[in-house]
Amino acid sequence: MANQREELDGSLSVDDPILSLRNASVTFDEGNSFVLNDVSLDLGRGEILGIVGESGSGKSMLAEAMLDAIPDPGVLQGEIIYRPDSDTDIDILELNKNELRSMRWEQISMVFQGAMSSFNPTMKVGAHFRETIQAHDADVKAGMSRAREALADVYLDPERVLDSYPHELSGGMQQRALIALSIVLEPDILVMDEPTAALDLLMQRSILLLLEDLKEKYDLTMVFITHDLPLVAALADRMAIMYAFDLVEAGPTDEIIDHAAHPYTRALLNSTPNLDAPLEEMRPIAGQSPAPINVPSGCSYHPRCPLADEQCRSVDPHFHDTGEAHGTACFHWQQARDDIELNYKASVSANPNTPARGDD
Template sequence: MRTSNQNDSDVVFEVRDLEVTFGTKRGESRVVRNVDFDIHRNETLGMVGESGSGKSMTSSALMNAVVSPGETSGEVTYYPPDGGEPISVLDLDEDELRRFRWGEVAMVFQGAMSSFNPVKKVRGHFVETLEDHNRDVEAGLERAHKILGDLYLDPDRVLDSYPYELSGGMKQRALIGLALILEPEVLVMDEPTAALDLLMQRSIVALLKELKTEYDLTIIFITHDLPLLTKLADRLIVMYAFDIVEVGSTDDILYDAAHPYTRSLLNATPDLKAPIEEMQSISGAKPDPVTNVPGCSYHPRCPMATEACKAQEPPMEDRSASHRTACIHHEDVSDEIPIPAKPMEGELQ
């Protein structure tokens, strides 16, 4: 736990040695493994990787929201705005967590279809959230009207509707509005567009760009869909085998990816303008959270793997001031695994 208030004012979350484990009949399952990263204030940080790579569990750990019997360890430090006293999130008690969640950091979970109580009108969800956090309900509903309007919804119609009376896109936007009702600084979005069609996905991404500016937000956007992030994220974290294998600016990742897994993800991404035979699936199976693979976790699937990759886990190395990767062959990867010169360009125009 940090005792000093001295910190780069640009950092809102500092994560060190983060682990999430579950006990199973087969042994200890580590679904987040020694993860280190910072989140910068007012940035949009994208977290990408295959399903089951540890993205959602990492985001839950940021809020100390991993459900039992999961256990979270390490350090998650939140730095409030205006030089407030740092908060060690994993040391908060239940009352402190209640105030921290929604008030400082709010989360939009995947699956808006099932996030609302079907027998309660949307207005009731807003009122319940305000009352549970001892906020003025009348003032809060006035804010709800503004937020829903900013989300291009008719506030009165939405608030007076049951969830089943709204389309999927309307429900998703209403859920974003509910997450913003207590004026959080950080908005965590876990696969928020997974159940929506392509046009609605694009609409939600465009709205998030507007909301980020309007409400002075830091956004963490979790997805396995790289094209969604090309026009939204400032930085990208790539996760594989429950750990971070690469981090850099969006341009770093899209145009100069340094890890074989990242390049394979780019080559496996559908492009409507390219021949289908140019798509390349990632061979092999995803890693087992119970089994510890010696050396680099990606080596069983990596076309560049050598004996050195099997012997020792690679450290994170700097490619530039903004770009780091965990691959001992990062200097050769561009020759061995080419990627499109302009990957996914125009996908979200």
């Protein structure tokens, strides 16, 4: 089932990685269930990387693996290398508990799914900021000053928000307050797991715009995890597509959007509503993604793929170079481009919409 890669394909590697995963796997049930299957990937310093896939594809496990935050009884294996500078390699899986606690939020921070479930409803938002600052032995006065600045940067009234309980804020305000909390200790990397999933379309776009601003001001490297490929296309420099707990395609965003090579990626694009195609042209992906205990042999997508043949059913495809730092784990990627037509005319990433920013 594992797909070992001694050398990364060009679409999975970058010249100046700030974070590198090598053969990262997460198992449950004493190794019988893979929820992350031998993933290798570089995160480029200063880039925004979009991780895309259906629910249950392993995206959240990949995010948690980056911080060595897999919940028990999950077991994480492989290498997770953090490079605060080009001359320093830190193996996150070798850190002790105190070192790991210090690294989280200070160097690598995460915005988890669902802002409401991330806040303690009995504590005011200001108490969450103070608790985070104190837990990392930082100066509280200076930290709260940064908290007010971060809240203002996400278009919130700092004093109102800090003095509010989470339920007194709208969903969009809670999400932005959580983003501000994640950057209060000025990390190098911000990992966001479905940060816009519970928000309406206007607020989703507003969040994306403010993330662009935060990236520039705080010099952040970002990982944006979502099931909505066109949504992240307006933000990400590069994309990695996940299916059945592994990566199946990766490359620059425009290459993925305009020249997707894996049948699954093309199916994702065709199943997502967009302004360029009539509703009747939307095509839901037939079948279901596999459970961790029942991943098919060969190419894991073959039961749902219209191009699958005997080779696909028996052999796990390695990454094929499709050009322009773009690669895919598919034997029939050229045929996929010819036979699976995309249902839109223009690049989704060239979206001219500029939503307003507000408190609701």
